[in-house]
Amino acid sequence: MADAIVVDHLVKRYGPLAAVAGVSFHVPAGSVFSFLGPNGAGKTTTTEILEGLRRATDGHVSVLGLDPWTEAAELHRRIGVIPQDFRFFEKITPREAVEYYGSLFGTQPRPDELLERVQLADKAASRFDTLSGGQKQKLGLALALTNRPEICFLDEPTTGLDPTARRAIWDVIRSLKSDGVTVFLTTHYLEEAELLADQVAIIHHGRIIASGTPSEIISAHGRPERLRFQAPPALADYLRPRLGLPVTVADGRVEVELSQKSDALRVLSAVEASGLPWQTFSTVQDTLEDVFVRLVGQMDDGTLKSEEAAA
Amino acid sequence: MRPGRIVADLKVVTRSYLRNPVALFFSLLFPIILIALFGLIFSGVGNSPVTVQVLNLDDNSHVSQEFLSALNNTSAVKVVVVSTNASDFASWLGQNDDPVGLVVPDGFAANYSARETTVVTVYTDPEDAQDSGVVLGAVQGVANAFNLRAANGTEIVGLDEKNVGSQVFSYIDYLIPGLIGFSILTSPMFSMVDVAASYRKDGIFRQLSLTPLTRAEWLTSHFLWYMGLTFVTAGIMIGAGVVLFGAHVNVTVGLIPFLIVGPLFFVSLGMLAGSVAKTPESAALIGNIITFPMMFLSGTFFQVSAFPAALQSFAHILPLYYVIDGMNQVMLFSNTSRAFYDVLIVLVGAIVIFLLAIRFFTWRDE
Ligand SMILES: Nc1ncnc2c1ncn2[C@@H]1O[C@H](COP(=O)(O)OP(=O)(O)OP(=O)(O)O)[C@@H](O)[C@H]1O
Ligand SMILES: [Mg+2]
Numbered sequence: 001m002a003d004a005i006v007v008d009h010l011v012k013r014y015g016p017l018a019a020v021a022g023v024s025f026h027v028p029a030g031s032v033f034s035f036l037g038p039n040g041a042g043k044t045t046t047t048e049i050l051e052g053l054r055r056a057t058d059g060h061v062s063v064l065g066l067d068p069w070t071e072a073a074e075l076h077r078r079i080g081v082i083p084q085d086f087r088f089f090e091k092i093t094p095r096e097a098v099e100y101y102g103s104l105f106g107t108q109p110r111p112d113e114l115l116e117r118v119q120l121a122d123k124a125a126s127r128f129d130t131l132s133g134g135q136k137q138k139l140g141l142a143l144a145l146t147n148r149p150e151i152c153f154l155d156e157p158t159t160g161l162d163p164t165a166r167r168a169i170w171d172v173i174r175s176l177k178s179d180g181v182t183v184f185l186t187t188h189y190l191e192e193a194e195l196l197a198d199q200v201a202i203i204h205h206g207r208i209i210a211s212g213t214p215s216e217i218i219s220a221h222g223r224p225e226r227l228r229f230q231a232p233p234a235l236a237d238y239l240r241p242r243l244g245l246p247v248t249v250a251d252g253r254v255e256v257e258l259s260q261k262s263d264a265l266r267v268l269s270a271v272e273a274s275g276l277p278w279q280t281f282s283t284v285q286d287t288l289e290d291v292f293v294r295l296v297g298q299m300d301d302g303t304l305k306s307e308e309a310a311a
Numbered sequence: 312m313r314p315g316r317i318v319a320d321l322k323v324v325t326r327s328y329l330r331n332p333v334a335l336f337f338s339l340l341f342p343i344i345l346i347a348l349f350g351l352i353f354s355g356v357g358n359s360p361v362t363v364q365v366l367n368l369d370d371n372s373h374v375s376q377e378f379l380s381a382l383n384n385t386s387a388v389k390v391v392v393v394s395t396n397a398s399d400f401a402s403w404l405g406q407n408d409d410p411v412g413l414v415v416p417d418g419f420a421a422n423y424s425a426r427e428t429t430v431v432t433v434y435t436d437p438e439d440a441q442d443s444g445v446v447l448g449a450v451q452g453v454a455n456a457f458n459l460r461a462a463n464g465t466e467i468v469g470l471d472e473k474n475v476g477s478q479v480f481s482y483i484d485y486l487i488p489g490l491i492g493f494s495i496l497t498s499p500m501f502s503m504v505d506v507a508a509s510y511r512k513d514g515i516f517r518q519l520s521l522t523p524l525t526r527a528e529w530l531t532s533h534f535l536w537y538m539g540l541t542f543v544t545a546g547i548m549i550g551a552g553v554v555l556f557g558a559h560v561n562v563t564v565g566l567i568p569f570l571i572v573g574p575l576f577f578v579s580l581g582m583l584a585g586s587v588a589k590t591p592e593s594a595a596l597i598g599n600i601i602t603f604p605m606m607f608l609s610g611t612f613f614q615v616s617a618f619p620a621a622l623q624s625f626a627h628i629l630p631l632y633y634v635i636d637g638m639n640q641v642m643l644f645s646n647t648s649r650a651f652y653d654v655l656i657v658l659v660g661a662i663v664i665f666l667l668a669i670r671f672f673t674w675r676d677e
Contacts, residue, residue, distance in 0.1 A: 051521070052675070053517055053520065053521075053675045054675070072520075072675075073523065076520070076521050076522065076523065077523060079521075081521050083514060083517060083518065085514065086514075086518075087513045087514050087515060087518070088515070088518065089323055089327055089515065090327070091326060091327045091330035091331065092323055092326060092327065096322075096323070096326065099319075100319050100320075100322070100323055101522065103315055103316065103318075103319035104316050104319055104320075104522040104523055104524050105522065105523060106315070106523075127330070
């Protein structure tokens with residue numbers, strides 16, 4: 001698959017601050033790429049450079065084979081964008097906005113269908129300044145789709161949306177993917193990335209600290225699978241010398257890390273043999289969110305280097 | 312530039328404007344308020360013509376009667392022909408309630424026909440400078456008209472008086488072009504400066520930069536909107552001036568170029584001012600610095616010809632001066648060649664400012 005986006009040692013400085021400090025990644029055409037990172041990590045900066053809205057300080061970026069800054073006009077016909085904090089003309093309704101974009105792009109979108117797709121049909125005739133935050137975001141998404149883009153850049157499209165609306169946006173993203181559209185998705189909801197993204201990159205302080213598929217990242221940076229018991233701390237003391245596996249106590253629960261699947265049976269037998277009371281047990285696996293929090297924490301402690309620095 | 316995109320954007324501009332009832336109300340009412348306010352303040356009580364006592368020593372010749380009836384028709388003055396002794400005229404006037412007078416000399420008609428200088432005398436009342444000024448102006452104006460008619464502009468009928476404030480037209484007549492100019496200046500300047508700064512702050516420009524709409528198209532649609540608004544405003548002002556104060560202005564096609572190039576100039580200038588500023592506050596400040604001198608010194612409320620010389624030269628570097636002067640030429644003096652010269656100056660300026668505005672206004676961050 002050809003790459004829709006190629007980013008090579010991208011740097012963006014705001015005065016002394018390097019908001020993006022040498023970032024490289026590429027996004028295969030037709031895939032969903034999720035860009036994660038804490039506040040101020042450099043996500044929007046990177047995204048806007050890819051959209052041709054900001055100029056890179058250094059490095060090389062190519063989007064659909066174009067230089068986003070110098071070939072912006074051509075690029076903008078072929079991409080759709082929801083900026084973070086999307087705003088529009090206050091007195092204009094969603095239907096009019098879609099028609100307006102249709103005229104500007106020379107496409108003939110069907111406003112009602114498009115607004116239906118983003119679950120905004122009931123507000124088609126309400127002025128922008130009367131829409132709720134989530135409804136505004138939905139209009140942003142609808143506008144990003146009016147020109148049938150080849151790449152959609154979505155900077156936190158689901159922030160502030162209710163769970164139903166968020167799922168509706170997920171459906172839109174899935175249908176874009178099945179139509180062959182490349183999706184560049186920035187989000188703070190890690191389950192969203194885990195669910196939708198083919199590839200994920202985590203950026204922190206302007207550097208990428210992990211990248212790959214969600215499961216690759218989890219297996220590379222997550223802790224092993226654990227067995228978790230609702231049991232008194234005494235169980236931990238009983239298990240530790242007998243199993244040779246890390247045992248932890250947290251929030252009234254005892255967790256045993258498994259180094260391999262067969263450990264599970266050993267652990268269960270030992271627990272049974274202890275004679276101590278326990279209620280439920282479950283297996284626990286790190287989510288992308290757990291990994292994210294750990295990685296960001298380690299990076300702040302200085303115990304983790306970014307991928308580029310490590311390479 | 313694609314007309315389709317300009318029209319689409321114009322629709323958005325129009326809707327945004329029309330859906331803002333307060334703004335709409337004021338932009339339609341403001342012209343009427345301005346005309347009413349300045350009309351009342353400056354045209355004196357009731358706007359009635361000033362009575363002038365006329366002593367016609369030319370035996371009521373045809374030319375002298377024509378002269379007096381032309382004077383009467385200015386509607387600035389009301390001619391009352393009196394018969395009294397010429398040598399006592401000044402003291403007779405002094406006892407009169409309306410102590411402004413005019414003497415048409417013996418031989419007026421004969422000299423006029425022979426194209427020799429003949430002098431009419433205006434007696435003014437130092438205690439009523441305003442009435443005196445009106446009469447002086449009116450007489451001067453009619454005299455000019457006669458001169459032009461008789462001898463391609465050679466002065467034959469002269470006017471023997473000092474303190475000439477050339478005012479053949481009443482204040483309201485000047486006020487109409489002046490206030491049309493005022494609104495050509497202020498309504499695009501103030502709102503374009505604001506739009507330029509706030510659209511950038513709110514990310515609307517960033518949003519538009521992601522579409523094929525170009526900056527030239529965007530600016531053009533705004534120009535078209537303000538041009539439309541100017542036509543409506545001018546119509547309201549002329550209507551209000553005529554109905555409320557009986558103004559005498561020519562409404563001809565010659566007015567149209569000014570209602571086009573004026574808004575083009577100031578929409579572009581507002582955009583330019585808003586673009587060079589970094590924040591909405593500094594944009595408003597720059598806008599005010601540009602707007603205020605023009606607002607008062609371009610012949611809006613006060614005629615430039617009544618200014619001290621230094622101020623007059625200053626007025627001549629203000630673009631709005633040429634807009635208002637041109638409209639005066641068209642609406643009052645029917646002087647098309649001067650109007651053409653004025654419109655040319657504004658047009659060239661407008662094109663330059665338009666190009667500069669497009670050059671300087673960026674809708675994405677470097
Ligand atoms: N125009 C700007 N001028 C100066 N500094 C900026 C500018 N834009 C962003 N920054 C700084 O660059 C860094 C990265 O900002 P960016 O907006 O890219 O973060 P982000 O990852 O999108 O954060 P968030 O999750 O909060 O949206 C931040 O430290 C921010 O303060
Ligand atoms: Mg951001």
